[in-house]
Amino acid sequence: MAARVANGSPMVEADEASNCRSMNLTAAERQHICRSWEKASSQADIGCELVARLLNDNRTRFRALLECKSGNLLGSGNYTPEDVNKMARARSVASGVNTFFNKAISKLNDENYADEIQTLSLQLGAMHFRMKVWFQAENWLCVKNCLLESVVAALTKDPKASYALCGASKRVLNVDKSVTQAWFKFVQFIIQNMKKGFLAEALNADGQR
Numbered sequence: 001m002a003a004r005v006a007n008g009s010p011m012v013e014a015d016e017a018s019n020c021r022s023m024n025l026t027a028a029e030r031q032h033i034c035r036s037w038e039k040a041s042s043q044a045d046i047g048c049e050l051v052a053r054l055l056n057d058n059r060t061r062f063r064a065l066l067e068c069k070s071g072n073l074l075g076s077g078n079y080t081p082e083d084v085n086k087m088a089r090a091r092s093v094a095s096g097v098n099t100f101f102n103k104a105i106s107k108l109n110d111e112n113y114a115d116e117i118q119t120l121s122l123q124l125g126a127m128h129f130r131m132k133v134w135f136q137a138e139n140w141l142c143v144k145n146c147l148l149e150s151v152v153a154a155l156t157k158d159p160k161a162s163y164a165l166c167g168a169s170k171r172v173l174n175v176d177k178s179v180t181q182a183w184f185k186f187v188q189f190i191i192q193n194m195k196k197g198f199l200a201e202a203l204n205a206d207g208q209r
Contacts, residue, residue, distance in 0.1 A: 029182035046093030125197025
């Protein structure tokens with residue numbers, strides 16, 4: 001389960017709660033996300049890219065979780081998106097990622113897009129708890145970073161495109177920073193609300209004991 005905020009600071013908790021409610025994306029940023037997702041999805045299977053990155057990142061313990069859920073030992077080698085596509089359980093997770101983001105991004109043109117995406121994210125977080133997909137604090141960060149990297153990697157498969165991960169010290173290629181900043185805000189909002197939904201479901205389950 002996600003770690004508590006250090007010292008239980010009311011100010012930090014209030015800021016996080018505020019961030020869970022507001023995405024603060026401009027119309028241009030929403031357009032950036034929609035267009036770049038369409039482009040990235042045409043270049044690669046983002047779900048499989050993400051799952052492969054999570055499998056190869058030991059901090060996430062995703063490999064152990066997948067072994068537990070599938071009943072198959074995965075070994076210690078590195079996995080590619082092609083490998084993910086050959087594993088039923090991993091492919092199912094990847095498909096779920098694509099379905100969620102297709103749905104969330106389709107909401108960006110709605111007037112109440114933030115509320116609608118928040119609801120989807122809260123539900124997804126709660127579902128992870130019910131499925132006993134336990135998250136530590138560092139897991140949320142790894143998922144966020146791996147997702148951003150997956151989108152950027154897909155965009156760079158187009159030799160005419162030039163993208164760099166927001167905040168990265170090493171530039172992948174050159175890209176308009178507004179695109180990666182928009183994605184950072186979007187993914188941050190989703191992860192924060194997944195975390196909130198996960199914790200709310202955990203408290204609800206605890207209260208029913």
